[in-house]
Amino acid sequence: MKATFNPPVRTLMGPGPSDVSPRVLSAMARPTIGHLDPEFIRMMDEIKEMLQLLFKTKSPLTMPVSAPGSAGMEACFVNLVEPGDKVVVCQNGVFGGRMKENVERFGGEAIMVQDDWGKPVDLDKVEKALADNDNVKALAFVHAETSTGVRSDAESLCALAQKYGCLSIVDAVTSLGGIDVDMDGWGIDAIYSGTQKCLSCPPGISPVAFGEKAIDAVKNRKTPVPSWFLDKNLVMGYWGGGGKRAYHHTAPVNSLYALHESLVMLHEEGMENAWQRHQLHHDALRAGLEAMGVNFLVDEECRLPQLNTVFVPEGVDEAEVRTRLLNEYSLEIGAGLGALAGKVWRIGLMGSACNRRNVMFCLSALENTLSSMNAPITRGVAALAAEAVYNA
Amino acid sequence: MKATFNPPVRTLMGPGPSDVSPRVLSAMARPTIGHLDPEFIRMMDEIKEMLQLLFKTKSPLTMPVSAPGSAGMEACFVNLVEPGDKVVVCQNGVFGGRMKENVERFGGEAIMVQDDWGKPVDLDKVEKALADNDNVKALAFVHAETSTGVRSDAESLCALAQKYGCLSIVDAVTSLGGIDVDMDGWGIDAIYSGTQKCLSCPPGISPVAFGEKAIDAVKNRKTPVPSWFLDKNLVMGYWGGGGKRAYHHTAPVNSLYALHESLVMLHEEGMENAWQRHQLHHDALRAGLEAMGVNFLVDEECRLPQLNTVFVPEGVDEAEVRTRLLNEYSLEIGAGLGALAGKVWRIGLMGSACNRRNVMFCLSALENTLSSMNAPITRGVAALAAEAVYNA
Numbered sequence: 001m002k003a004t005f006n007p008p009v010r011t012l013m014g015p016g017p018s019d020v021s022p023r024v025l026s027a028m029a030r031p032t033i034g035h036l037d038p039e040f041i042r043m044m045d046e047i048k049e050m051l052q053l054l055f056k057t058k059s060p061l062t063m064p065v066s067a068p069g070s071a072g073m074e075a076c077f078v079n080l081v082e083p084g085d086k087v088v089v090c091q092n093g094v095f096g097g098r099m100k101e102n103v104e105r106f107g108g109e110a111i112m113v114q115d116d117w118g119k120p121v122d123l124d125k126v127e128k129a130l131a132d133n134d135n136v137k138a139l140a141f142v143h144a145e146t147s148t149g150v151r152s153d154a155e156s157l158c159a160l161a162q163k164y165g166c167l168s169i170v171d172a173v174t175s176l177g178g179i180d181v182d183m184d185g186w187g188i189d190a191i192y193s194g195t196q197k198c199l200s201c202p203p204g205i206s207p208v209a210f211g212e213k214a215i216d217a218v219k220n221r222k223t224p225v226p227s228w229f230l231d232k233n234l235v236m237g238y239w240g241g242g243g244k245r246a247y248h249h250t251a252p253v254n255s256l257y258a259l260h261e262s263l264v265m266l267h268e269e270g271m272e273n274a275w276q277r278h279q280l281h282h283d284a285l286r287a288g289l290e291a292m293g294v295n296f297l298v299d300e301e302c303r304l305p306q307l308n309t310v311f312v313p314e315g316v317d318e319a320e321v322r323t324r325l326l327n328e329y330s331l332e333i334g335a336g337l338g339a340l341a342g343k344v345w346r347i348g349l350m351g352s353a354c355n356r357r358n359v360m361f362c363l364s365a366l367e368n369t370l371s372s373m374n375a376p377i378t379r380g381v382a383a384l385a386a387e388a389v390y391n392a
Numbered sequence: 393m394k395a396t397f398n399p400p401v402r403t404l405m406g407p408g409p410s411d412v413s414p415r416v417l418s419a420m421a422r423p424t425i426g427h428l429d430p431e432f433i434r435m436m437d438e439i440k441e442m443l444q445l446l447f448k449t450k451s452p453l454t455m456p457v458s459a460p461g462s463a464g465m466e467a468c469f470v471n472l473v474e475p476g477d478k479v480v481v482c483q484n485g486v487f488g489g490r491m492k493e494n495v496e497r498f499g500g501e502a503i504m505v506q507d508d509w510g511k512p513v514d515l516d517k518v519e520k521a522l523a524d525n526d527n528v529k530a531l532a533f534v535h536a537e538t539s540t541g542v543r544s545d546a547e548s549l550c551a552l553a554q555k556y557g558c559l560s561i562v563d564a565v566t567s568l569g570g571i572d573v574d575m576d577g578w579g580i581d582a583i584y585s586g587t588q589k590c591l592s593c594p595p596g597i598s599p600v601a602f603g604e605k606a607i608d609a610v611k612n613r614k615t616p617v618p619s620w621f622l623d624k625n626l627v628m629g630y631w632g633g634g635g636k637r638a639y640h641h642t643a644p645v646n647s648l649y650a651l652h653e654s655l656v657m658l659h660e661e662g663m664e665n666a667w668q669r670h671q672l673h674h675d676a677l678r679a680g681l682e683a684m685g686v687n688f689l690v691d692e693e694c695r696l697p698q699l700n701t702v703f704v705p706e707g708v709d710e711a712e713v714r715t716r717l718l719n720e721y722s723l724e725i726g727a728g729l730g731a732l733a734g735k736v737w738r739i740g741l742m743g744s745a746c747n748r749r750n751v752m753f754c755l756s757a758l759e760n761t762l763s764s765m766n767a768p769i770t771r772g773v774a775a776l777a778a779e780a781v782y783n784a
Contacts (some may be wrong), residue, residue: 001659002442004415005652007425017645020424023396028646032412032594033399033596034724043397050394066596068458070641071621078619101620149471203459204596204644225468226618228493229463249462252596253409254420254648260397267393333425336636337639348688369565386552 010326011353013362014334015146016174017054017203018350026202027261028254035251042049043260046249049264054176055191055209057183061236062209064259066252069173069194072206074102075230076190077140077170079210079218083107085137088129090121092152093145094337095171103140106226112135117145117339118297118309121152130164137217138167138189144175146197147337149309149346150298151179158186167214173197177266177351178278178306189214195255198278198306200351201262203327204255219372253297264349278305281354284389285347288363291385292370293377297344306354308347309340313375318342321369327367349381359386369390402718403745405754406726407538407699409588409595410742412650416593419653420646429739434645435652441653446568446663447583447601449575453628454601456651458644461565461586464598466494467622468561468582471602471610474525477501477529480521481559482513484544485537486729487563495532496744498618503528509537509731510701512694513544515552515564522556528580529609530559536567538558538589539729541701542690543571544673549579551747559606565589568599569658569743570670581606587647590670590698592743595652596647653744673746676781677739680755683763683777685769689736696744701732705767711732713761722759751778 012019028056030049033040065072069391079100081087086109103110103325111133113125121141130136139161143154146171154170161168164329167189172181183191192208210218210232216233223232231250237246266274282305286296291312297309312318318335322345325331334346347362362380371378397674405410417423425432434494443454457464457593469491472478483489486509495502504524505517513533522528528674534545546562553560569590575583581603588595602610602624610617610624617623621641629638658666674697678688681702689701704710709726717723726738739754755774762769 002438002656004419004656005422005438007422007435008431009423010425010428010429012424012426014426016642017424017426020646025421025646027396027421029417029704030397030399030408031401031417032588033402034404034409035595037402037693037718038402039400039722043399044399046394067463068644071459072464074621084619091415099618102423105616105618105620113396151476194642196424202644202646203427203642204647225499226497226499227466228490228497229459229466231626250408250586250595251461252460252647253596253643254412254417254594254650257397257399258646260394264394264396283649326429332429392563 008330011358011361013333013348013353013358014332015346015348016194016350018200018348019353020200020202021265021352022176023265024258024261028202028258032253035253036247040253047256047260047263047301050267053208053267054263054375055181056185059209059211061232063235065203065206065208066249066362067206068203069192069206071331072192072194072208072229073171075208076192077102078106078172078227078230079225079232080138080167080169080190080214081106082106082221082223086111086133086135087138087140088113088126088136089211089350090094090126090141091122092119092148092150093117093142094147095142095145099140118148118150120150120275120302123153123156126157127160130160135166136166138169140169142171143181144172144179144304144307148297148340149304149307150328151302151304158188162187162247167217167266174304174307177274179275179304183209183211195259198351199262199266201258201352202254202255205259227241273289278349278354281349281356281359282308285349285359287389288382288386291381292367292376306348308349310347311344313370313377316370316373316375318345322367325365331365333360357392400722403723403750403753405740405741405745406724407738407748408586408742410592410740411745412592412594413744416653417515417656417709420594420650422649424520424645426505427645428639432645439648439652439655442659443599445576447573448577449601450601451601451603453607453624454628456648457600458641459597461584461598464521464584464586464600465563467600468584470498470619470622471617471624472530472559472561472582472606473498473500474613474615478525479528479530480505480518480528482518482533484511484513484540484542485509485534487534487537490534491532494771498696510540510542510689512542513549515545515548519550519552522552524763524783528556528558530560530561535565535573536564536571536696536699538699540732541696541699542688543694543696547578550580556720559609565694566699571665571667573600573698575603579603587651590655590743591658592652592745594647596644597651610611613735636687648763670741672748673741673748673751676778677741677751677754679781680774680778683770683773684759697738698742700741701736703736704738705742705762705769708762708765708767710737717757723754723757748782
């Protein structure tokens with residue numbers, strides 16, 4: 001017979017999930033009601049309005065997909081890519097590779113634009129790919145690469161998509177809530193995100209929005225969408241607004257309570273204030289890490305404040321450090337992925353986890369652990385350097 | 393600015409979601425930990441073991457899909473149906489129709505076996521369809537039709553699939569936890585369920601299991617699975633067991649806490665005891681409703697105890713009754729779907745909602761509401777008839 005599971009209390013400073021606020025956890029535990037209950041539908045309307053504010057869009061097809069970010073990605077590609085469609089896919093980390101998989105599984109042709117991991121997407125290469133290929137249906141890229149901590153220039157990339165008359169599909173999983181995302185201002189056609197990064201909800205829901213051109217593309221498909229669950233033509237009947245909601249699937253009621261509460265909290269704080277908070281604590285963490293002698297992978301001008309990828313000091317077994325942080329401090333930081341595995345750590349400062357306590361705790365735990373392993377770092381200066389940022 | 397959402401406290405006696413136990417809600421609100429945390433992986437292993445017990449299977453590919461039941465259905469069809477595959481699909485309600493959509497969207501040919509809504513799947517018709525068609529890849533049917541409350545003979549249907557050498561794909565969304573489901577004993581090859589029916593979890597997760605023949609079919613596909621999120625080849629790396637777990641997508645951590653707790657509760661009670669509880673309260677509800685003069689759609693021998701579909705009394709506006717039950721009693725019962733819309737109600741007795749208090753409350757609220765609308769029912773006898781069952 002199994003017993004009730006009581007999870008340990010962690011500090012989540014990896015690439016997500018991030019620390020969830022007690023307000024959001026408590027919202028999640030409220031009594032379940034029916035997915036067609038008038039009160040639930042009222043709450044869904046509020047989620048939609050708050051997501052529209054967050055994505056900065058007026059699009060009526062703005063909704064939380066009932067599954068994690070990977071399904072949000074799939075919702076975009078399965079609806080917009082038909083057999084034979086060409087899609088320019090920018091890859092500068094793990095998630096561009098997943099986009100390629102998506103395009104190909106739906107019968108499209110992925111034209112890859114490759115950049116080094118840790119570098120932003122190169123605009124010139126993208127323009128060349130768009131200029132060299134006829135009839136490109138879409139340009140797809142990751143705004144904030146969770147595998148490296150790099151920010152690409154979403155505004156300029158979307159301008160290129162418009163210049164060459166194709167749709168833009170944008171991964172905003174790690175950017176939304178942590179830095180500016182401006183769907184209508186930049187002309188993004190389809191965008192998806194996740195709840196477990198800068199929104200600080202438990203994982204499981206993917207906010208998605210389709211603009212007018214993307215909606216037209218779905219309506220004018222020549223072939224049926226090869227998914228019933230994610231077909232936007234069907235989902236529109238439930239989330240699309242305009243009166244009566246048609247039953248599509250049973251919405252994940254309590255997970256949506258959590259998303260609602262996290263959006264209420266974000267709008268209470270103000271989006272601009274949230275971005276500034278992410279920048280401030282990133283600056284403090286960076287000052288501390290650099291004072292210690294731990295260096296960043298990504299150049300300063302395209303560094304994400306919410307995801308700090310730093311090199312493991314020479315000679316240090318990075319997995320041992322993470323294990324000790326978890327066991328001795330109950331602190332989670334992230335490992336490197338792919339080519340960066342073993343070489344970097346990814347330290348998240350996302351949503352509720354982005355605060356002064358976590359910055360000081362992480363610097364102290366990391367310094368103590370590395371010191372005890374005789375790593376080549378400078379001791380006794382990290383906390384002072386971080387505090388100097390807060391006191392500036 | 394939006395405010396925190398405080399849902400009303402309902403009694404959920406519709407077709408799902410059902411009332412969620414405070415233990416499960418409280419589990420859901422525990423602190424989020426990482427999806428690759430050793431403690432989380434230990435909990436996942438326990439979920440897998442408990443789901444294997446519940447499905448009565450030893451299959452290593454038993455897992456909770458990170459999305460609602462419709463995605464569980466899609467997980468079965470997208471992995472097992474390739475372009476050109478023939479699938480015999482039994483339709484005796486809404487969900488057989490959704491299976492047909494699934495088969496066709498993945499390029500298969502659906503050979504339909506139609507039965508009236510409210511009747512079980514006819515074994516003779518199925519055998520004829522299997523005998524008349526060569527190279528049928530799979531037989532797909534709904535064990536417990538949520539739209540009508542009918543139970544089909546899953547054991548005999550699976551025996552037919554075996555006799556004709558095809559796979560069986562079984563919808564157990566409403567059956568699992570409420571009546572016997574015996575995957576290995578009946579020879580089910582692929583099965584999916586939902587958390588929000590007799591498991592009494594919030595909606596959002598779909599337990600799925602693939603048997604050996606289904607796993608072979610996935611491994612030997614000629615074409616890639618047209619879904620990245622649901623591809624069992626990839627998901628097996630995370631849930632399939634056998635040592636190291638490869639990152640696929642971020643698991644919905646807190647929703648899985650809830651599922652874990654509901655499975656602990658179910659195994660504490662004992663599966664057979666849970667089925668008997670569903671039968672007992674169904675018998676009491678039925679006695680009360682029939683005494684009132686409210687009759688069942690489905691014949692007694694194939695009636696689901698957990699989903700009671702009854703005819704709306706002559707001349708009664710059924711939507712008004714549901715609205716009054718919701719507003720005056722905070723009690724949710726379900727409407728009819730499709731051809732049964734306006735003609736029936738669906739009264740659920742699922743999981744935690746299946747108890748004596750709910751039976752007596754529902755009979756009383758329904759009797760009062762119908763009486764006040766001058767419906768042709770017999771008054772003053774329902775409660776006595778139900779109590780007689782409990783006192784027998």
